[in-house]
Amino acid sequence: MDLMEMFFIFLGAVVVLYYAVKLLLFSRILFPKLWFPLSKTFFTSMGEWAVVTGASEGIGRAYALALAERGMNVVIMSRTRIRLDMVAKEIGEATGQTVKVITTDFVNENVFSEIEDQLKDLNVGILVNNVGMLPGVVPSRYLDCEDLDQTITKVVNCNVKTLVKMCKIILPGMDKRGKGLIVNISSGIASIPFPLYTLYAASKIFVERFSQGLQAEYKNKGIIIQAVAPFGVSTRMTSYQQTNTVTLSAENFVKSSLQYIRAGDRTNGSISHTVLGWILQHIPLKIFHADLLLCSLQAYVKSQMKSKPKISKSSASAAALENQIYL
Template identity: 50%
Template sequence: MTLTEIIFILTGTCTILVFGRKLVCLLMMLAPEFFCPLPESFFTSLGKWAVVTGGSDGIGRAYAEELSKLELTTGGKVKVIAADFTKDDIYGCIKENIEGLDIGILVNNVGILPSQIPCKLLEISDLEERIHDVINCNVKAMVKMCRIVLPGMQQRGRGVILNVSSGIAKIPCPIYTLYAASKVFVERFSQGLQAEYKSKGIIIQTVAPFGVSTSMTGHQKPDMVTFTAGEFVRSSLRYLKAGDQTYGSVTHTMLGGIVQSIPTWVLQSESFQHYFKKYVKERVRSQELSFSKYVNTPGQKMGQAKNGQTLSF
């Protein structure tokens, strides 16, 4: 067998393996109940409490409400802690409030955009402050909450940590540079942490949605691609055993494949940046949203859920 033949065989084998893996992933998304089923007692076996950051609105609130409906426990308790995750001195209070709780699920959802309208880095107003806020809220908050909650999960040998990223982290994304980079950190940190603690019985998964109708996305009208927060959360929870990363739905998985197939030079072109910025600006204007409503503001209290024990921030 010649070297050329060996190279062709190896190339063909690698191609088959790559496409085979993608096919398996797609099948898992289409039929999670068959390929990665959750036992009926899965959620109740995890623990008595769920901790959700950014639970005041949007995806975070939907997680808090949905986990309560799944009856993580029968106590019917909701504990709310007001915490501004852009600040540095909040974690002592958080740790004190959750000390000794049997926490089964941690959802690191809290996050902010550096600006209402996407723009180049140096065009962001109050840039130094926004850099600090985005890193604290999108990056540091996740790491610190894992640091607080993970030891108890390791000791009990069970638990789930869901770190909410974004589909935008899958591609180079100018005019969303700071936000996208913070979400890339979420993905890499989660992958590494899952490798470290999978053997301890802990699931650590990144959830990377595209369109979800929340204040952060300008309350887009739900359609085939854009979900309500509740719809997305219910869908994403079906894929808890589908691997260390998920888009949370079949639609967003397909959209992720399409987006990643776009040539990088197109995404990085000045014309793309110009028209995408124009599109977002017109959409925001049409919704007449203020910036305070647009971001997912940590610290706002969440209403009490009906069932389960949920600790939200």
């Protein structure tokens, strides 16, 4: 056997081993309860309270309810008092846990000192940074965004500044106690450069890199910090798409994502979204960035909006305030 033949045998063995390891790692996603088991007291062991931003509906509401069902008292935060009060009543009646409401608008500049004052006496063991906003309902090119200067400020304040400020408020207590859990909601579309969602996707890349860096810094302190990057979840942000294998209800997505808490510093939160992320990353960008595909995406979103049932004038006015989708 000559040297060249030995080299190719060795190379083949390395390739087989590489893909065997990748297959093993992927199999962990298929069986999260086996690979990433959580005790019944896992969540309550982190502390007495969970704080969830953007909790008036959708994914945030689902996280608040799920954590309350697991024995946590919850603080729910958003800008709409009426919705928050309704959610607080629902969670309280369903779980018997205490629910505290904080009304705030995260697109504003100076809201965090007041939030810190309201949280300072609470033993916060879990923080879910869920609040986020899209620049507009219909995906569009960067320069086509309405009121672009204001939109930039709002998106950065809501999607980026809120994340780091809430960690600044909550993390010191976790560091002192040597335990805690922070879940930061990113987005599957941040997996690749995503035209028409450029500003939003870029803000979610920040969420992931910040989370991963913070986890590296505080992992040895007993704190778990994870970015969760979902694709389709049926919420107002996605115009309440019909649920299916890929588009999950908020409740089902959160139930799934909580099984992956120990799966690493970034997860897609479900099997179907993990597979979708893998597919997306293997589509050549030249194809994905083609004008025909982008125009089709815009047309699809517009058609979905038109197909929704018509709403009353008062409801339409309320929805208009949410055109820059903010939960």
